[in-house]
Amino acid sequence: MARIAPLSGFPEWLPEGRAVESHILRTVAQVFELHGFVGIETRAVEPLEQLLSKGETSKEVYLLRRLQDDGPEQQVAGDKTLGLHFDLTVPFARYVLENAGHLAFPFKRYQIQKVWRGERPQDGRFREFTQADIDVVGSEELPFHFEVELPLVIAEAFAALQEIGLPPVRISVNNRKVAQGFYEGLGLADVEGVLRTIDKLDKIGPDAVAEALQRDNGANEEQARACLALASITGTDASVAERVLALGVRTPRLEEGLDELVRLVETAAARAPGVVVADLKIARGLDYYTGSVYETTLVGHEQLGSICSGGRYDSLASDGSHTYPGVGLSIGVSRLVSRLLAAGLSSPTRAIPTAVLVAVADEAHRGASDGIAAALRARDIPADVAPSAAKFGKQIRHADRRAIPFVWFPGVDGAADQVKDIRSGDQVDADAATWAPPAQDRWPVILPQTS
Amino acid sequence: MARIAPLSGFPEWLPEGRAVESHILRTVAQVFELHGFVGIETRAVEPLEQLLSKGETSKEVYLLRRLQDDGPEQQVAGDKTLGLHFDLTVPFARYVLENAGHLAFPFKRYQIQKVWRGERPQDGRFREFTQADIDVVGSEELPFHFEVELPLVIAEAFAALQEIGLPPVRISVNNRKVAQGFYEGLGLADVEGVLRTIDKLDKIGPDAVAEALQRDNGANEEQARACLALASITGTDASVAERVLALGVRTPRLEEGLDELVRLVETAAARAPGVVVADLKIARGLDYYTGSVYETTLVGHEQLGSICSGGRYDSLASDGSHTYPGVGLSIGVSRLVSRLLAAGLSSPTRAIPTAVLVAVADEAHRGASDGIAAALRARDIPADVAPSAAKFGKQIRHADRRAIPFVWFPGVDGAADQVKDIRSGDQVDADAATWAPPAQDRWPVILPQTS
Numbered sequence: 001m002a003r004i005a006p007l008s009g010f011p012e013w014l015p016e017g018r019a020v021e022s023h024i025l026r027t028v029a030q031v032f033e034l035h036g037f038v039g040i041e042t043r044a045v046e047p048l049e050q051l052l053s054k055g056e057t058s059k060e061v062y063l064l065r066r067l068q069d070d071g072p073e074q075q076v077a078g079d080k081t082l083g084l085h086f087d088l089t090v091p092f093a094r095y096v097l098e099n100a101g102h103l104a105f106p107f108k109r110y111q112i113q114k115v116w117r118g119e120r121p122q123d124g125r126f127r128e129f130t131q132a133d134i135d136v137v138g139s140e141e142l143p144f145h146f147e148v149e150l151p152l153v154i155a156e157a158f159a160a161l162q163e164i165g166l167p168p169v170r171i172s173v174n175n176r177k178v179a180q181g182f183y184e185g186l187g188l189a190d191v192e193g194v195l196r197t198i199d200k201l202d203k204i205g206p207d208a209v210a211e212a213l214q215r216d217n218g219a220n221e222e223q224a225r226a227c228l229a230l231a232s233i234t235g236t237d238a239s240v241a242e243r244v245l246a247l248g249v250r251t252p253r254l255e256e257g258l259d260e261l262v263r264l265v266e267t268a269a270a271r272a273p274g275v276v277v278a279d280l281k282i283a284r285g286l287d288y289y290t291g292s293v294y295e296t297t298l299v300g301h302e303q304l305g306s307i308c309s310g311g312r313y314d315s316l317a318s319d320g321s322h323t324y325p326g327v328g329l330s331i332g333v334s335r336l337v338s339r340l341l342a343a344g345l346s347s348p349t350r351a352i353p354t355a356v357l358v359a360v361a362d363e364a365h366r367g368a369s370d371g372i373a374a375a376l377r378a379r380d381i382p383a384d385v386a387p388s389a390a391k392f393g394k395q396i397r398h399a400d401r402r403a404i405p406f407v408w409f410p411g412v413d414g415a416a417d418q419v420k421d422i423r424s425g426d427q428v429d430a431d432a433a434t435w436a437p438p439a440q441d442r443w444p445v446i447l448p449q450t451s
Numbered sequence: 452m453a454r455i456a457p458l459s460g461f462p463e464w465l466p467e468g469r470a471v472e473s474h475i476l477r478t479v480a481q482v483f484e485l486h487g488f489v490g491i492e493t494r495a496v497e498p499l500e501q502l503l504s505k506g507e508t509s510k511e512v513y514l515l516r517r518l519q520d521d522g523p524e525q526q527v528a529g530d531k532t533l534g535l536h537f538d539l540t541v542p543f544a545r546y547v548l549e550n551a552g553h554l555a556f557p558f559k560r561y562q563i564q565k566v567w568r569g570e571r572p573q574d575g576r577f578r579e580f581t582q583a584d585i586d587v588v589g590s591e592e593l594p595f596h597f598e599v600e601l602p603l604v605i606a607e608a609f610a611a612l613q614e615i616g617l618p619p620v621r622i623s624v625n626n627r628k629v630a631q632g633f634y635e636g637l638g639l640a641d642v643e644g645v646l647r648t649i650d651k652l653d654k655i656g657p658d659a660v661a662e663a664l665q666r667d668n669g670a671n672e673e674q675a676r677a678c679l680a681l682a683s684i685t686g687t688d689a690s691v692a693e694r695v696l697a698l699g700v701r702t703p704r705l706e707e708g709l710d711e712l713v714r715l716v717e718t719a720a721a722r723a724p725g726v727v728v729a730d731l732k733i734a735r736g737l738d739y740y741t742g743s744v745y746e747t748t749l750v751g752h753e754q755l756g757s758i759c760s761g762g763r764y765d766s767l768a769s770d771g772s773h774t775y776p777g778v779g780l781s782i783g784v785s786r787l788v789s790r791l792l793a794a795g796l797s798s799p800t801r802a803i804p805t806a807v808l809v810a811v812a813d814e815a816h817r818g819a820s821d822g823i824a825a826a827l828r829a830r831d832i833p834a835d836v837a838p839s840a841a842k843f844g845k846q847i848r849h850a851d852r853r854a855i856p857f858v859w860f861p862g863v864d865g866a867a868d869q870v871k872d873i874r875s876g877d878q879v880d881a882d883a884a885t886w887a888p889p890a891q892d893r894w895p896v897i898l899p900q901t902s
Contacts, residue, residue: 036835
């Protein structure tokens with residue numbers, strides 16, 4: 001077999017790391033389901049033409065071809081060029097169009113899957129990674145209140161993860177109508193261009209942005225200064241709107257956007273205090289957002305970038321006669337997990353599920369040990385049987401090396417079975433039909449690590 | 452957006468179908484964990500050279516290339532040609548070699564992931580499908596008893612699925628040493644060739660197999676007849692060995708294989724009566740099996756083919772200095788789900804998680820409804836809020852169309868809240884801090900469908 005080496009950009013976790021990831025996935029799925037989101041999966045591939053309908057991401061796509069590509073036969077089979085999806089939004093939009101007749105709208109779905117991007121890998125950026133998305137999609141219309149609810153669902157999911165050591169998050173929100181209305185009111189025509197330039201603020205700083213706005217986006221010095229003044233505003237209440245309006249621009253679109261933004265941050269301040277903040281420099285590059293936009297940072301790990309982003313789109317999917325507006329957010333699970341593991345923030349009490357290792361006195365009595373393990377499993381206690389009838393000291397070491405807390409010794413000649421807590425050394429008589437480990441030992445638990 | 456049509460061979464489920472699939476995945480994962488298997492995931496891609504190390508599957512591989520493939524840069528980055536994995540065994544073997552220093556052996560893992568094969572799609576054969584694998588891998592050695600335990604874990608997983616309408620399964624087992632020892636004893640040199648020919652028995656019948664054995668595998672008529680006689684033996688106890696030995700061939704390898712085979716079926720008869728059957732025509736085409744081999748059929752759906760196969764391999768993974776023998780089985784989850792759905796055997800009580808829809812009297816009071824839903828969710832009751840403050844009759848229809856069993860009406864002017872079971876029409880006073888739905892209504896449940 002060829003030399004084995006990790007592939008850059010394709011992360012894999014050891015069992016301990018996967019236990020952390022699985023816990024995160026179960027936790028967010030549980031929160032999503034409590035809010036009525038239904039889980040779906042879509043295929044990993046889409047026709048290239050679908051993937052390219054958002055042109056800017058074309059360079060990131062992995063295309064597929066069959067190793068034994070028999071050209072003519074492939075034509076006959078009607079195969080299209082297929083590529084791996086680079087997000088879960090494009091496939092979801094296609095799924096909605098394909099199945100619209102079978103879905104009830106507004107349709108709330110969550111979707112947890114791998115996605116692939118042919119990017120140059122770097123810290124926190126992978127070529128294969130797991131996303132956990134929620135979206136609500138309406139038929140023809142979608143009330144604004146969903147733009148308030150979705151970031152609150154995400155806030156709840158992240159709050160549930162603080163138990164395992166995730167730092168608090170900050171969800172920064174803005175509204176496209178605010179920026180668009182403001183730029184229009186200023187007399188700037190290239191709204192998309194200005195948005196893209198403002199999006200670079202954190203990267204290149206205000207002076208370079210002011211310069212770029214004048215050089216690339218048709219702004220004069222005063223307009224550029226106004227754009228930067230807008231982008232500097234943050235807050236969690238109605239004063240955000242007052243400070244924007246104090247800049248002297250006023251258009252119906254701007255006022256509508258401010259009204260929505262204030263409703264969002266004020267509701268959020270009541271339901272998830274301290275999490276959601278209006279930050280008017282949040283631009284989100286993608287053209288299709290039309291209302292609220294969201295970015296999420298891990299407090300103390302801001303340089304990791306956004307771990308959950310999204311927004312409102314008025315027509316992500318449309319088949320010509322019907323339009324499906326939506327709002328959604330996408331958690332970058334792999335980025336989150338890789339940081340939790342690298343920073344040593346979370347780890348499981350043990351890597352494997354087994355709570356009890358049933359010892360084997362000699363191979364002739366393996367059946368008795370199998371029976372004990374079966375009795376424990378029947379009562380939902382993860383149990384395994386020692387792989388060989390080695391000396392008991394060696395069997396205990398087998399458990400110890402795996403952090404299995406209990407070793408069970410079958411009774412011989414009518415004596416009672418005994419179970420030993422190998423951490424304390426306590427050993428007591430026990431009956432596999434009634435004994436249970438303490439609740440915190442039954443399954444592995446993910447704990448925050450205090451350093 | 453381009454015309455939307457399903458892609459042949461890339462199955463996707465509606466929410467109802469995905470609910471069935473999710474239940475199956477949760478159930479088998481739970482059984483695997485109770486037996487001490489740890490869940491891992493591997494990346495979707497492997498270097499082509501790894502994928503081709505099992506030559507016979509080369510035609511099924513999907514290769515990747517980046518849409519904007521910038522040749523020289525790719526060389527610099529050291530990129531290899533990558534392909535999508537076509538099973539979970541090859542990636543697992545690579546994972547074991549890559550991480551051997553961090554794993555404790557025998558290492559028991561389960562792995563539930565999509566795999567891809569560029570095959571011509573047909574009934575029950577997909578280009579993208581989900582597998583659920585369990586394997587135990589030892590370092591240098593692996594005791595035989597694992598060959599008995601693994602099919603019993605699988606039997607337990609399938610037994611748990613009978614609750615949702617899965618028909619009983621039959622696990623057919625054989626042992627490579629039996630066939631190999633028997634053919635050797637007969638004086639046949641081309642053991643692999645004979646195995647591959649015998650593997651076609653169900654497809655082409657005994658006459659054609661006898662002919663092929665003589666034409667292609669160097670057998671004379673008597674040897675061919677003996678091979679067919681061996682292949683016709685089935686049973687669940689020691690009489691299997693007696694009937695084989697009565698054919699007059701006897702070699703140490705044959706006797707070792709028969710001893711193992713009898714231990715397997717007799718232990719299985721005691722622990723999972725009626726499920727595991729020795730069937731000496733089971734060959735499993737793959738060269739690397741060296742001991743027990745397994746195939747599983749759904750009783751009454753035998754034409755679907757095997758839904759769970761595997762076997763023992765003495766050196767699936769080896770890095771030159773260390774060898775890792777293993778035994779594993781792989782459930783074809785997509786094949787199973789597609790049959791359950793197509794035959795109408797299982798379906799969920801509702802497609803979406805929501806147990807309670809909280810009505811909204813008017814948009815000004817949406818906050819009160821949000822608060823009620825939050826109180827229910829805090830006690831693990833999936834709840835959603837009506838998307839619009841339509842007439843109550845319309846809000847009830849919204850719940851009815853989604854099979855949400857309960858609609859909650861917030862009390863007005865100090866009156867108590869009320870909750871209505873929309874199936875019975877019963878409506879009672881209720882407090883969101885204490886009320887709970889009947890247990891069977893809290894979450895969707897998958898039920899067998901009796902037709």
